[in-house]
Amino acid sequence: MFLDPRAIILFATNALLLFLCLLVNSSLSALSLYLVLLGPMLVLPALYLNHRSFFICTLLTGLWVDAALPAAFGLFTCGFLIMGTPIAMARIRFRTEHNYHPILLAHIANFACLILLAVSEGLQHISVPAFWLQLVITLLFSHAALLIIAPWFFNLQRLLFELCHVDTEPDEFPML
Numbered sequence: 001m002f003l004d005p006r007a008i009i010l011f012a013t014n015a016l017l018l019f020l021c022l023l024v025n026s027s028l029s030a031l032s033l034y035l036v037l038l039g040p041m042l043v044l045p046a047l048y049l050n051h052r053s054f055f056i057c058t059l060l061t062g063l064w065v066d067a068a069l070p071a072a073f074g075l076f077t078c079g080f081l082i083m084g085t086p087i088a089m090a091r092i093r094f095r096t097e098h099n100y101h102p103i104l105l106a107h108i109a110n111f112a113c114l115i116l117l118a119v120s121e122g123l124q125h126i127s128v129p130a131f132w133l134q135l136v137i138t139l140l141f142s143h144a145a146l147l148i149i150a151p152w153f154f155n156l157q158r159l160l161f162e163l164c165h166v167d168t169e170p171d172e173f174p175m176l
Contacts, residue, residue, distance in 0.1 A: 002055035003049055006047065006167070009160045014041040015062045019069055032134070036117065036142045038065060039110025040153045043078055043102045047094060071152050072120055079116045083109055099151045105169035106150045107143060114139055 021037045029036065045057045067075070070141030087094075094101040116159055120137050125131040161168045 002052070003056060004049055004166075005164065006161060007049055007053040009164060009166070010045045010049070010157060011057050011060050011064075013153065013157050013160065017041060017149075022068060030127075033141055034138050035145055036110065036114050036138060036168060037146060037149060038076070038080075038113040039106040039108070039146065040102075040150050041065075041088065042084045042109045042113055043105045043159050044096075044154060045051040046084040046095050047091045047102065047105075051088070054084065054088055055081070071117060071165060075116065075120050076113070079113065083112050099154050102154050103147075103150045107146060109147055111139070114142065 017040065021035050025034050039060050042058065045054050045061075058080045059077060062080040064135060065076040065080070066073050071173060087109070094105065096102065115137070118131075121131075158168060
């Protein structure tokens with residue numbers, strides 16, 4: 001089959017997470033607090049899907065995020081593919097039946113997304129202390145929320161795999 005049905009489930013849950021994150025951000029904007037929860041979107045597609053389905057799911061998720069967030073277009077499309085590929089290549093080292101490794105990978109990917117977003121704003125903001133304060137607050141707030149949201153999100157994805165009667169075991173990823 002050209003596209004793994006799990007890729008559709010993973011893309012739909014990624015869109016749901018982005019939508020819920022945008023709803024929360026619109027409520028928190030008066031307080032100048034923002035959640036960036038993009039890391040969990042990369043983890044299970046990289047750990048579960050074969051290379052073709054991983055590429056399609058990650059590409060569509062990146063395009064969806066680029067269309068929804070006020071960042072340079074193509075930033076997250078390319079960034080997700082670049083960040084997800086090392087996870088996919090090293091997935092033999094990660095266990096997927098529990099949430100320990102996926103949560104750790106989600107925190108690392110979320111940190112990388114925040115750094116990518118900060119770097120994309122330009123070098124003119126590096127000397128401004130308010131930029132660093134906002135970045136640190138966003139980083140701490142996002143990672144604190146990720147401790148609660150990531151296990152829920154991964155369990156939701158696995159539950160949808162079972163409800164849709166698709167394979168709940170990761171595919172073998174061919175070594176290059």
